[in-house]
Amino acid sequence: MSESRLQREAEFHDKTFADGGRAAAGKFYLSANRAKECYRELIGVECSGKKILEYGCGKGSYAFGLARLGAEVTGIDISPEGIEIAKAQAVTEGLENRLSFAVMNAEELQFE
Secondary structure: OOHHHHHHHHHHHHHHHHHOOHHHHHHHHHHHHHHHHHHHHHHHOOOOOOEEEEEOOOOOOOHHHHHHOOOEEEEEEOOHHHHHHHHHHHHHOOOOOOEEEEEOOOOOOOOO
């Protein structure tokens, strides 16, 4: 991904997380609701004690639900705004020992 494209994408997501604009995009994702439901059911099965990496987590996506089910979750997103919101929510919900969030480009992972 080119650096300018990555920057534009991060800025777009930062803005929509900050001003709540993502709600308007929800209508475009309605067709994926059943697939998301299946995903939640499948990934939630026996996730307790497992380590999970969630790409494009935004403000936390499924990370919180998985942590509540006993998983240790690392969420990554290119939006610093989304990550800051997710980190604050993890503390508010008392899940910071099961959740970690980082600003990271999924095409250039910074893990070992």
